[in-house]
Amino acid sequence: MGKIELPDDxxxxxxxxxxxxxxxxxxxxxxxxxFWASWCGPCKMMSPVIESLAKKYKGxxxxxxxxxxxxxxxxxxxxxxSIPTLIIFKKGEKVDEIIGARPQTLIxxxxxxxx
Numbered sequence: 001m002g003k004i005e006l007p008d009d010x011x012x013x014x015x016x017x018x019x020x021x022x023x024x025x026x027x028x029x030x031x032x033x034x035f036w037a038s039w040c041g042p043c044k045m046m047s048p049v050i051e052s053l054a055k056k057y058k059g060x061x062x063x064x065x066x067x068x069x070x071x072x073x074x075x076x077x078x079x080x081x082s083i084p085t086l087i088i089f090k091k092g093e094k095v096d097e098i099i100g101a102r103p104q105t106l107i108x109x110x111x112x113x114x115x
Contacts, residue, residue, distance in 0.1 A: 011058040013050050013065045018073055021066070028062040030115065031089040035066050035080045042101035043084045049104045053111075061111060088114060 006020060006027050016024055016033060024031060034050050036043035054063040068075040068083060078087055078094070086098040088111065095114055098107060 009059070011055045013054050013063040016064040016066045016071075016074075018071050021071075021074055024062070024064055025089050025092050028089075029091050030060065031062045031064060032111065033064045033066055033087045033089065035068050035075060035078070035085045035087065036083055037067060037069050040083050045101045046084045049107065052104060053107065057111075061115070090114060 006014065006024055013034065014024065032050075032053075034043075034046065036046070050063050050065065053061070057063075066074050068080060074080075078085075082099055084099075084101060086107065087094055088096040088098075096110065098110060
C-alpha cells in the first residue's frame, strides 16, 4: 500500500494516524491536533467546534484528529491522560495544549495569541 499524501488545500480536520502523524507535523507549520475517542462524550461535543475552526482558518491553521484507541503510541508519546486534548504545534514543536471540552471562542483566543 502506498503512502497517503497529506493534502495542501482543505477545510476539514485531517485524520492523523501513527503512519502520517510525523509527516503532518513536518508539513504544516501551524497544526492543532485533537486527541479523541468515539466513546468520549466531551470529544463528541468538540467535533463540530474543530470542524468549524478548520473551515474558518483554512489556509492558516491545520486541524487534525487522532483516535487514541486506534493510535495508542501517539497518545502515550504525548502523555494524553484525559480526552479531548488539543495539542498545538508550531513549526514542528509542541507549543501548547488545551485539555477538556472548551468553547470555540476560548480555543480561538489561544490560537490567535500563538499565531
